Each structure stands twice: as structure tokens, then as C-alpha cells.
Amino acid sequence: xxxxxxxxxxxxxxxxxxxxxxxxxxxxxxxxxxxxxxxxxxxxxxxxxxxxxxxxxxxxxxxxxxxxxxxxxxxxxxxxxxxxxxxxxxxxxxxxxxxxxxxxxxxxxxxxxxxxxxxxxxxxxxxxxxxxxxxxxxxxxxxxxxxxxxxxxxxxxxxxxxxxxxxxxxxxxxxxxxxxxxxxxxxxxxxxxxxxxxxxxxxxxxxxxxxxxxxxxxxxxxxxxxxxxxxxxxxxxxxxxxxxxxxxxxxxxxxxxxxxxxxxxxxxxxxxx
Numbered sequence: 001x002x003x004x005x006x007x008x009x010x011x012x013x014x015x016x017x018x019x020x021x022x023x024x025x026x027x028x029x030x031x032x033x034x035x036x037x038x039x040x041x042x043x044x045x046x047x048x049x050x051x052x053x054x055x056x057x058x059x060x061x062x063x064x065x066x067x068x069x070x071x072x073x074x075x076x077x078x079x080x081x082x083x084x085x086x087x088x089x090x091x092x093x094x095x096x097x098x099x100x101x102x103x104x105x106x107x108x109x110x111x112x113x114x115x116x117x118x119x120x121x122x123x124x125x126x127x128x129x130x131x132x133x134x135x136x137x138x139x140x141x142x143x144x145x146x147x148x149x150x151x152x153x154x155x156x157x158x159x160x161x162x163x164x165x166x167x168x169x170x171x172x173x174x175x176x177x178x179x180x181x182x183x184x185x186x187x188x189x190x191x192x193x194x195x196x197x198x199x200x201x202x203x204x205x206x207x208x209x210x211x212x213x214x215x216x217x218x219x220x221x222x223x224x225x226x227x228x229x230x231x232x233x234x235x236x237x238x239x240x241x242x243x244x245x246x247x248x249x250x251x252x253x254x255x256x257x258x259x260x261x262x263x264x265x266x267x268x269x270x271x272x273x
Contacts, residue, residue: 006266007056009207009233051242062090087112119160120152127169149181163191207233212247227257
């Protein structure tokens with residue numbers, strides 16, 4: 001019987017988002033050239049349907065130069081297909097009080113289910129003081145804090161994405177905070193596994209990686225005592241969910257571990273009934 005699939009990290013590819021020069025290195029890797037067309041939300045739904053994804057968590061993006069995908073854009077896409085999408089908000093890390101108010105608005109008024117900030121985009125590791133008001137508010141609202149862990153694909157410093165010591169400090173100081181580290185943490189995947197093992201509320205998502213590229217240590221963790229700790233993610237449009245899942249059977253996960261990875265863990269972590 002096919003498993004339900006929840007994609008824990010995706011973006012709808014708007015022209016403004018894909019045109020940002022920060023992604024030039026990624027375009028070079030993937031061979032993307034030429035003008036970027038306007039892509040309707042129906043195209044993202046079609047990509048999900050082709051991969052058997054029932055729900056995608058669509059992320060807003062905010063960086064030092066402003067929003068790249070706004071929270072209200074995400075809210076409009078969720079409203080257009082509420083059975084298929086949930087929103088993950090982003091905020092201006094340089095304006096902590098405005099950021100807290102925006103996070104509160106997104107969760108309480110727009111129905112978003114988490115906050116995502118990318119440390120490499122800001123050049124600030126997650127134990128920087130600017131994050132801390134947001135961690136407190138995530139705890140009060142009962143929503144996860146999501147971030148990228150591991151090296152930065154764009155041409156930015158990777159050090160803010162190293163799990164230990166930065167994320168270790170956060171998990172220790174905010175034991176109530178649910179943390180989801182996306183992009184598996186490579187080349188520090190073992191550090192991320194160590195944190196997910198050490199802390200009850202720390203999780204990993206596999207976005208930006210095809211299943212055949214998961215490190216051996218991560219696959220072993222998913223098969224065994226980490227089966228409730230790893231969430232499927234694609235990072236669409238960088239990689240389609242179908243491409244990410246193509247070689248899933250080769251991982252040797254049993255039926256329980258497969259179901260938890262594809263949907264069960266995300267449903268529990270993000271409160272998706």
C-alpha cells in the first residue's frame with residue numbers, strides 16, 4: 001500500500017525568487033540558463049502529484065535585503081490549495097520585535113506551522129542573540145524553528161550552518177523548542193545525528209538531497225533508533241520530490257521507518273492532522 005508523503009521543505013518558484021543573484025552558483029550546478037518564466041501555482045501542484053506528495057510545507061524567504069518570497073504570497077498559495085499546502089514563515093532577523101510580531105501574525109492569523117531562517121543567508125549562526133526572541137515566541141506558539149544545517153550551496157560562508165557548537169547551544173538553552181535542521185548537515189551530518197540523538201526536540205530533514213546521496217550514517221540512523229527523527233524534504237524547485245524519492249527502496253528501510261520518514265514524523269513535528 002502506498003505511503004502518504006509530506007514534503008517538509010519546498011518553495012513555489014517565483015520569478016523574483018529564482019532571479020536572485022545569490023542562486024547563480026546553484027544554477028551553474030544544475031545547468032539552468034535563459035530567462036525565468038512565470039510559473040503558476042498549478043505547476044507546483046502538478047510536480048507534487050507526479051511524486052505522490054499529498055502536502056508540501058511552502059517556505060517564505062527573508063534575507064538582509066528584504067523578502068524574497070513574502071509571507072503573504074505563501075498565505076495566498078495555501079488559500080488556493082489548503083489541502084495541499086501549509087505555510088512556513090520567515091522574518092527580518094535584524095528587527096527582532098517586528099520579527100516576533102510577524103511570526104505571531106503568521107501563526108495566529110494565517111495558520112502557518114513553523115518559522116524558517118537560513119543562517120548562511122544572514123551570516124549569523126543560530127546561537128546569535130538576534131534569534132533568541134524568536135525562539136521564545138516559537139515556544140509560546142508551539143511551532144518548530146526550521147533552519148539549514150551543513151554547507152551553503154550559494155556562495156556564502158558555510159560556518160553558520162555547522163551544528164556543533166552553534167545549534168547545540170540553542171537546543172541546550174531552549175529545551176522546549178522544536179528544531180528541524182534541513183539539508184542533512186553535510187559535511188557535518190554526524191554532528192546533526194548526534195544532536196538529534198541527544199535532544200528530544202531536534203530533528204533532521206533530507207531536503208536538497210536525493211535519497212541515493214544520503215550518507216551511510218544517516219541511512220543507518222533512519223533504519224534504527226533515529227526512525228522517528230528524520231523527515232522527508234525536497235527543497236523544490238532545486239530538486240523535485242520525485243527525483244529525491246527515486247531510489248528510496250534502495251535504502252532498506254522497513255515499512256514502519258518508511259512511513260515515519262515520508263509523513264509520520266512531519267505530521268507529528270508540525271502538528272498536521
